[in-house]
Amino acid sequence: MSSLKSTIDKIKALENEKKNLLVEIDGLKKMADAKAAALESEVVLLRDEAKSLKILVGPEASAPNKIQI
Secondary structure, three states: OHHHHHHHHHHHHHHHHHHHHHHHHHHHHHHHHHHHHHHHHHHHHHHHHHHHHHHHHOHHHOOOOOOOO
């Protein structure tokens, strides 16, 4: 009978660990989604800044620097 009891205890422990891991995974997924959203916003701002700077500098900004002799 002790073998059956230890098997039942093991099952309960594993079910509890599974529940805890699922909660942890859910939290980590939410953190990853928030980080992705923050990075996306940052990239949009950087693109806008680059576009504004290109307009400010003019067309020579997109041409490679040429050495004049």
